[in-house]
Amino acid sequence: MKRSSSTSWIPLYLALGVVWGCSFIFIKLGLEFLTPFGVAFVRCALGAITLIIIVIGRRFTFPRDIRIWLHLWIISLLLNSIPGVLFALAETEVTSILAGILNATTPLMTISVIFLAFREEKPQRHQIIGLLLGAVGVLVVLGVWEGIGNNPIWAVGVLLAATLCYGISFPYSRKFIIPLKLQPEVAAATQLIVATTTLLPFFIFNGLANFEFRTESVMAMLAMGIFGSGFAYIWNFQIIERAGSAIASTVTYVTPVVAVVVGILFLSENLKWYEPVGGLIVLFGAATSQGRFSRFFVKA
Numbered sequence: 001m002k003r004s005s006s007t008s009w010i011p012l013y014l015a016l017g018v019v020w021g022c023s024f025i026f027i028k029l030g031l032e033f034l035t036p037f038g039v040a041f042v043r044c045a046l047g048a049i050t051l052i053i054i055v056i057g058r059r060f061t062f063p064r065d066i067r068i069w070l071h072l073w074i075i076s077l078l079l080n081s082i083p084g085v086l087f088a089l090a091e092t093e094v095t096s097i098l099a100g101i102l103n104a105t106t107p108l109m110t111i112s113v114i115f116l117a118f119r120e121e122k123p124q125r126h127q128i129i130g131l132l133l134g135a136v137g138v139l140v141v142l143g144v145w146e147g148i149g150n151n152p153i154w155a156v157g158v159l160l161a162a163t164l165c166y167g168i169s170f171p172y173s174r175k176f177i178i179p180l181k182l183q184p185e186v187a188a189a190t191q192l193i194v195a196t197t198t199l200l201p202f203f204i205f206n207g208l209a210n211f212e213f214r215t216e217s218v219m220a221m222l223a224m225g226i227f228g229s230g231f232a233y234i235w236n237f238q239i240i241e242r243a244g245s246a247i248a249s250t251v252t253y254v255t256p257v258v259a260v261v262v263g264i265l266f267l268s269e270n271l272k273w274y275e276p277v278g279g280l281i282v283l284f285g286a287a288t289s290q291g292r293f294s295r296f297f298v299k300a
Contacts, residue, residue: 009242012235017251019227021258024096024103025266026228027088029220031209036092038207039221040084041199044076046225048196051189051233060186069194071176072187076195078169080229083162084199090162093155095269100259101141101279102159107252107286108134109160109167117168130289137285140278188233249290253283 030039055062063069091099111127142156177187239248256279263269287293 009239009247012239013243013247013251013254015227016232016235016239017254018258019223019232020251021100021255022262023224023228023255024087024091024100024259025262026220026224027091027099028096028267029214029217030224031088031092032217033208033210033213034088034221035206035209036085036088037199037202038209039088040081041196041203041207042221043084043225043229044080044192044195044199046222047229047233048189048192050226050230051185051192054230054234055185055189058185060183062186062190063180063182068180068182069190071180072191073194073198075169075173075177076191076198078165078172080192080195081198083165084195085202086158086162086165090155090158093152094159095263096267097260097263097269097271097275098141098151099159100256100263101275101282102138102156103163103259104252104256104279104282104286105134105138105160105163106166107249107290108282109163110170111167111289113164113167114171117171124291126291126293127289130285130287133285133288134282135285137278137281137283140274140281142278143272143274184237185234192229252286256283 027039030042034042063072087099087103108131111131115127138160142151180187182190236248236251239251260271260276260279264271
């Protein structure tokens with residue numbers, strides 16, 4: 001398909017970066033009346049409803065093969081259910097800024113999983129260097145020389161476990177989902193339907209933290225569910241279609257910047273000097289591992 005030569009993808013790109021970057025402050029606000037299970041369930045449920053409406057409106061059909069639903073259920077665990085709970089759980093103890101910065105380790109986790117589990121290619125020098133840079137960046141973000149500051153070790157581990165889930169999901173999707181040739185809207189809607197179903201029992205038994213609903217908190221969850229877990233999938237597909245996957249993937253570098261800015265402006269969170277420095281190292285490592293500076297390296 002011929003890509004658009006216009007800038008028609010730029011508004012979508014900016015919207016996607018802002019929505020995904022704001023997800024971490026949305027989680028923080030959602031935790032005012034929801035538990036981590038509640039946050040994960042509500043965002044998936046609202047996203048599922050949004051995408052079901054889109055699928056029906058476009059007269060698409062849902063898959064009938066149970067094996068397809070099984071693969072999408074596994075993807076939903078890796079992209080929605082498990083990390084959705086883990087990010088919210090971690091943010092009961094750490095800032096949305098730290099969560100947003102560590103989310104940038106996702107490309108590094110993806111490369112690591114491909115090397116260790118899927119073994120689809122021989123590691124290249126730039127990829128190994130990128131992984132090492134990313135590891136250094138994480139240590140800097142945490143201020144390891146200060147004993148990771150006020151951040152509980154378990155919360156940091158939970159955040160990295162969440163990004164590891166993301167890292168597993170991409171090669172899994174490439175191997176088992178992409179060959180199915182599903183419409184992106186159908187795949188995303190099905191994925192969120194099974195994620196919502198999986199999280200429903202947890203929400204019923206432990207979903208609400210209290211019954212005080214501030215308008216800001218409710219609006220945050222609506223925005224994260226409808227836009228962050230709904231329209232965002234469509235926007236991402238449209239960016240890939242109009243500008244290419246290389247440009248679409250760079251939204252990863254926008255989200256931590258947005259997370260830092262909104263965390264400071266709206267939650268008055270403190271930003272230590274080494275967090276953005278480490279974040280930049282992580283982003284540089286991710287870009288290096290993706291081959292964006294490969295011309296500077298000789299293939300291993």
